[in-house]
Amino acid sequence: MKTLHLAIIIGIILVSTTLSYLLTLHTDKVNLYITGIHTDTGLTYQDESKPPIILGRGYNDSSIHVSEGTMIELHFINKDTDNDIPMDLNLDAFNVHTNHLTSLQSQTVSFMADKSGTFTYYSKLHPEMKGTIIIDNNSFDIRSPFNK
Secondary structure (H helix, E strand, O other), X not given: OHHHHHHHHHHHHHHHHHHHHHHOOOOOEEEEEEEEEEEOOEEEEEEOOOOOOEOEOOOOOOOEEEEOXXXXXXXXXXXXXXXXXXXXXXXXXXXXXXXXXXOOXXXXXXXXXXXXXXXXXXXXXXXXXXXXXXXXXXXXXXXXXXXX
8 A cells, every 4th residue: 555655646746747847938048149340341240150040941031040939148249350340239129238349359148039020130339230130930949950
C-alpha cells in the first residue's frame, strides 16, 4: 500500500512539474548586431549578426526578421573610423534609444519583441540612416539547424 501511495505522489509531482513547465512562458534571446558605417554614398546601418538575422521564410528583402516573443539584445556599434562621426540608433516602438556614440563605441539595449509589425529604426543625428525590423510569427528561430 505504501508503494502505491509513493507512486501516486511521484506521479502527481511529475504531472505538476510538467504542467508548470508547459504553462510558463519561455523566452528565446537573440543577439542582434547592427553597425553604423560610412560608405561612398554616405552613412548607413549594416546588420552584422552571425548567423544573419534575415530569417523569414521566403523573404526577399534586406529587413531583419525576428519571431514575436523573442528577447532582443541589440548591440549597436559605430564603426566609422575614418571620419569619427557620432551616430545613434532609435526604435521608438520598443523605446530603444542609444547614446550618441563616437568611433568604435558600442552600446547594448535589450527589449522584448512583444508586438508584431514592421518597425523602422533610425538615427536622430543622420536622417538618411534607416533600417527595418519585421516581427512576426513567420520567422525562423535563430538557433534552428535549418537557418545555418
